[in-house]
Amino acid sequence: MSFIRPNIRHPQLPVNDIGFTRADYEGALSTLCAGCGHDSISASILQSCFELSIEPHKIAKMSGIGCSSKTPAYFLGNSHGFNSVHGRMPSVATGANMANRDLVYIGVSGDGDTASIGMGQFAHVVRRNLNMVYIVMNNGCYGLTKGQDSATADKGSASKKGVPNPYSSIDLCETAIQLGAGFVARSFSGDKEQLIPLIKAAVSHRGFALIDVVSPCVTFNNTPKSTKSYDHVREHMNATGTFDFVPLKDEITTQYEPGKTEEITLHDGSAIRLHKASENLDFSSPRSAMNEIEKYKEKGEVLTGLLYLNPQTPDTHELLGTTSKPLNSLSDKELCPGSDVLKSINSSFQ
Amino acid sequence: MRKIEAVNDFVIKFANINGTGSASANNMFAKSIFRSGVPVSPKNIFPSNIQGLPTWFEVRINDKGYMGRRGGVDFMVATNGQTMKQDYDEVLPGGYFLYDNTKPLPPIYQRTDINLIGIPLTDICIKEYRDPRQRQLFKNIIYVGALSYLLDIEFNVFQELVQDQFKGKEKLITPNIHALELGYRYAKENYTETCAIKVEKRDLTKGKILVDGNTGSALGAIYAGATVAGWYPITPSTSVVDAFEKYCKRLRIDPSSGMNNFAIIQAEDELAAMGMVLGASWNGARAFTATSGPGVSLMAEFLGLAYFAEIPGVLIDVQRTGPSTGMPTRTQQSDVLPAAYASHGDTKHICLYPANPKDCFEMSHQAFELTEYLQTPIIILSDLDLGMNDNISDEFEWHDDTLMNRGKVLSEDELENMSERWGRYLDLDDEGIGYRTIPGTHPTKGSYFTRGSSHDEYAAYTESSEAYVRSMKRLEKKWETAKSMVPAPVGHKAKKKANIGAIFYGTSTDASLEALDQAANDDVHINGLQIKAFPFNNDVKQFIDDHDYVFMIEQNRDGQMKSLLVNELQIDPNKIVSILNYDGMPITASFIVDQLNNVLDQAKVTPLQAEQG
Numbered sequence: 001m002s003f004i005r006p007n008i009r010h011p012q013l014p015v016n017d018i019g020f021t022r023a024d025y026e027g028a029l030s031t032l033c034a035g036c037g038h039d040s041i042s043a044s045i046l047q048s049c050f051e052l053s054i055e056p057h058k059i060a061k062m063s064g065i066g067c068s069s070k071t072p073a074y075f076l077g078n079s080h081g082f083n084s085v086h087g088r089m090p091s092v093a094t095g096a097n098m099a100n101r102d103l104v105y106i107g108v109s110g111d112g113d114t115a116s117i118g119m120g121q122f123a124h125v126v127r128r129n130l131n132m133v134y135i136v137m138n139n140g141c142y143g144l145t146k147g148q149d150s151a152t153a154d155k156g157s158a159s160k161k162g163v164p165n166p167y168s169s170i171d172l173c174e175t176a177i178q179l180g181a182g183f184v185a186r187s188f189s190g191d192k193e194q195l196i197p198l199i200k201a202a203v204s205h206r207g208f209a210l211i212d213v214v215s216p217c218v219t220f221n222n223t224p225k226s227t228k229s230y231d232h233v234r235e236h237m238n239a240t241g242t243f244d245f246v247p248l249k250d251e252i253t254t255q256y257e258p259g260k261t262e263e264i265t266l267h268d269g270s271a272i273r274l275h276k277a278s279e280n281l282d283f284s285s286p287r288s289a290m291n292e293i294e295k296y297k298e299k300g301e302v303l304t305g306l307l308y309l310n311p312q313t314p315d316t317h318e319l320l321g322t323t324s325k326p327l328n329s330l331s332d333k334e335l336c337p338g339s340d341v342l343k344s345i346n347s348s349f350q
Numbered sequence: 351m352r353k354i355e356a357v358n359d360f361v362i363k364f365a366n367i368n369g370t371g372s373a374s375a376n377n378m379f380a381k382s383i384f385r386s387g388v389p390v391s392p393k394n395i396f397p398s399n400i401q402g403l404p405t406w407f408e409v410r411i412n413d414k415g416y417m418g419r420r421g422g423v424d425f426m427v428a429t430n431g432q433t434m435k436q437d438y439d440e441v442l443p444g445g446y447f448l449y450d451n452t453k454p455l456p457p458i459y460q461r462t463d464i465n466l467i468g469i470p471l472t473d474i475c476i477k478e479y480r481d482p483r484q485r486q487l488f489k490n491i492i493y494v495g496a497l498s499y500l501l502d503i504e505f506n507v508f509q510e511l512v513q514d515q516f517k518g519k520e521k522l523i524t525p526n527i528h529a530l531e532l533g534y535r536y537a538k539e540n541y542t543e544t545c546a547i548k549v550e551k552r553d554l555t556k557g558k559i560l561v562d563g564n565t566g567s568a569l570g571a572i573y574a575g576a577t578v579a580g581w582y583p584i585t586p587s588t589s590v591v592d593a594f595e596k597y598c599k600r601l602r603i604d605p606s607s608g609m610n611n612f613a614i615i616q617a618e619d620e621l622a623a624m625g626m627v628l629g630a631s632w633n634g635a636r637a638f639t640a641t642s643g644p645g646v647s648l649m650a651e652f653l654g655l656a657y658f659a660e661i662p663g664v665l666i667d668v669q670r671t672g673p674s675t676g677m678p679t680r681t682q683q684s685d686v687l688p689a690a691y692a693s694h695g696d697t698k699h700i701c702l703y704p705a706n707p708k709d710c711f712e713m714s715h716q717a718f719e720l721t722e723y724l725q726t727p728i729i730i731l732s733d734l735d736l737g738m739n740d741n742i743s744d745e746f747e748w749h750d751d752t753l754m755n756r757g758k759v760l761s762e763d764e765l766e767n768m769s770e771r772w773g774r775y776l777d778l779d780d781e782g783i784g785y786r787t788i789p790g791t792h793p794t795k796g797s798y799f800t801r802g803s804s805h806d807e808y809a810a811y812t813e814s815s816e817a818y819v820r821s822m823k824r825l826e827k828k829w830e831t832a833k834s835m836v837p838a839p840v841g842h843k844a845k846k847k848a849n850i851g852a853i854f855y856g857t858s859t860d861a862s863l864e865a866l867d868q869a870a871n872d873d874v875h876i877n878g879l880q881i882k883a884f885p886f887n888n889d890v891k892q893f894i895d896d897h898d899y900v901f902m903i904e905q906n907r908d909g910q911m912k913s914l915l916v917n918e919l920q921i922d923p924n925k926i927v928s929i930l931n932y933d934g935m936p937i938t939a940s941f942i943v944d945q946l947n948n949v950l951d952q953a954k955v956t957p958l959q960a961e962q963g
Contacts, residue, residue: 095629
């Protein structure tokens with residue numbers, strides 16, 4: 001999308017709790033196609049970070065290669081970004097997180113970057129429950145190389161080339177649930193009302209949080225026979241419900257009657273207040289989540305919203321027993337055992 | 351019959367079956383020589399297998415300090431039926447063959463030029479022990495006891511070793527010493543005056559240690575302040591991370607919380623291992639990985655990213671025999687070219703070549719200093735021979751005033767007080783190195799986008815040819831800066847004026863130096879140069895220019911270091927004569943001398959220099 005963004009700001013722009021305006025979370029101008037779903041997701045990410053009042057420099061944006069992986073240049077311009085190699089963002093994010101556990105890690109990837117070349121790293125970062133938000137901008141095709149089907153394209157779905165995809169598709173949400181992710185959600189780039197609270201909750205969740213966002217490719221995969229077109233998704237989307245994200249600072253006062261509304265407290269003390277579409281939904285059960293996803297699939301529909309949540313899963317640092325101080329802040333004194341110790345080590349080799 | 355007579359100068363080889371507990375007995379033997387003050391060089395020749403296949407332990411004892419592999423076996427300890435005949439045939443005339451004579455040797459064992467020493471190991475064990483596992487384990491200890499008598503190694507050296515080894519498991523001390531005595535006594539009663547090879551006490555191992563290179567590399571990483579290791583198991587590098595973890599658990603636990611001041615992650619593959627290293631280094635931690643050739647192949651793409659996006663990272667490549675899976679438990683120096691030029695596009699990487707455990711320790715530390723200052727990955731090229739075998743080495747040294755130099759990293763204050771616009775890739779000091787920032791440092795200044803796509807001085811994406819060329823030229827300038835920072839080569843001047851040179855590196859060094867000494871004894875004088883790093887410091891070019899021609903001694907088929915020299919220094923290839931050992935076994939001095947003589951003999955007929963004219 002290209003347009004000239006004015007660089008004059010209104011003096012009374014609203015600020016968040018830590019004094020930043022929304023503009024402080026903006027990035028460079030997007031170079032994606034006009035109408036690309038990815039730009040809406042970028043906008044939701046920056047809106048979420050603004051509303052959550054996270055200092056921009058305390059966020060690290062990680063990505064791989066592809067249209068989606070370019071987007072971190074287009075949001076959070078005051079945050080560090082790392083555009084790594086194709087399919088390998090999870091390992092780079094893992095190393096970065098090991099070095100400094102105090103930053104917020106937002107990974108952005110695509111369906112090719114995650115479900116094909118990066119499937120191995122995706123599986124293992126989920127297993128390790130790295131504390132990060134992993135957003136897949138899922139359009140079912142390879143954009144930069146002109147529209148080949150990806151591994152998340154539904155069987156029978158056809159892109160601009162018109163040939164129905166003969167292969168089974170990979171469901172990243174089901175994969176993540178099976179591999180032990182604590183937070184799994186699906187959304188749609190055209191539904192900011194759903195996506196923004198999901199991103200905010202995912203950032204607040206400690207451990208691995210996946211949001212698989214269906215994000216139509218206007219150029220190659222927005223065709224009548226595609227299951228990832230704007231029209232198809234709008235017509236076949238069913239949400240597990242709606243929810244409010246309640247930050248830690250807001251005291252929870254309203255009491256809801258049990259049944260359709262449920263409140264889940266996250267590790268940092270904030271909460272998710274769910275208004276479920278059905279009383280039978282159980283977000284704490286992987287089996288129930290898988291069942292619901294499959295149920296809608298059978299009907300040719302796509303289930304969105306929060307799918308699974310377990311706020312109590314230990315993250316990689318907890319599993320490893322790492323110190324609470326960021327490892328990159330440890331001093332020489334804390335790290336180097338000194339010459340006397342070396343003398344005794346030497347004598348053990350004599 | 352002729353008997354090999356030797357004092358502190360011989361090769362003894364143990365033929366065992368892996369998984370039978372022979373390794374600890376054999377190590378005890380090697381350490382007994384070390385503690386007798388005599389230089390010793392044990393080499394484990396083992397299969398890629400857990401249990402049941404042949405394994406050998408070849409020990410060279412040499413009080414002149416020559417620690418390269420010698421070749422030839424003076425004394426064989428044969429306990430493996432599968433290889434017995436081969437082991438028997440390998441003994442040099444006049445040598446000794448110790449075997450289990452519970453059963454007599456088959457009739458095909460007809461040599462009359464070697465000395466047989468039969469000890470009924472099985473019989474003794476059946477009489478002494480009930481438990482089958484004990485019968486197996488103590489067999490090894492019994493032959494070590496017999497060697498104590500036969501080779502005249504003081505028995506109390508073994509007693510002390512057993513006491514040290516089983517500290518905390520005192521129950522095991524008495525039975526082990528008893529087993530040693532059984533062997534000692536049997537040899538004494540049956541083989542007085544049989545063996546003319548002796549170990550005499552010396553004082554030559556003072557200030558030395560006997561340790562494997564991988565332990566040295568791991569300790570170097572600890573002392574350098576490395577906190578993050580991402581790795582994938584692969585022989586022969588696994589023990590680098592094992593040792594790192596072992597010492598971290600001892601030395602890197604936060605005293606107040608009991609938590610770890612380190613993070614070690616076993617990755618899903620080598621790609622991920624390298625990704626973790628780059629993520630951590632980018633984020634301001636010192637991070638490393640250890641692998642071998644197949645892992646380097648997989649890491650290539652990330653190495654290219656690190657080169658172009660200028661991210662630090664340390665990679666310890668413990669080389670093994672390639673190509674492909676090759677011989678995973680044999681040694682080689684065959685990743686020299688793949689490491690130097692790993693990844694697509696115009697990339698080159700700084701490589702360090704350790705030759706002994708102390709080098710491993712120091713270069714490991716140096717690698718972290720260099721990688722952060724130069725903002726480019728550093729590859730340490732060790733190998734199986736150095737990494738997994740105990741090598742005699744000078745003690746590791748550390749000066750307590752050594753502090754981490756993180757290189758050009760801007761602090762919060764420096765960013766705050768900066769008046770000019772900061773650019774990640776601006777070359778302000780004419781060294782080809784920009785100033786970097788660590789994520790989270792300053793609220794509004796110093797953030798940038800790290801990428802492997804073309805970028806300008808301000809880290810912005812660009813497809814401008816001019817900006818791309820500027821980047822590539824600056825990286826070349828950085829390469830020039832590196833030349834004066836990497837360890838310089840070490841010269842070994844011949845005692846008489848020489849117009850021939852020999853270049854070597856890493857584990858080819860010991861055998862090469864020994865070969866040069868042998869040549870000097872035959873009045874052939876050759877100056878030596880040990881290369882310690884790539885890019886080549888100017889002294890390397892000077893050395894080649896100063897000689898009529900030079901030998902390049904290395905352990906691969908294709909003369910990889912020669913190619914690197916020819917390519918990088920624009921040397922006439924005819925001026926460098928390769929001496930190449932690539933059978934998977936450590937190179938020997940006698941092999942080098944033979945090759946030298948072949949070339950020199952030919953040169954007498956048609957002098958090599960003339961070929962260039």
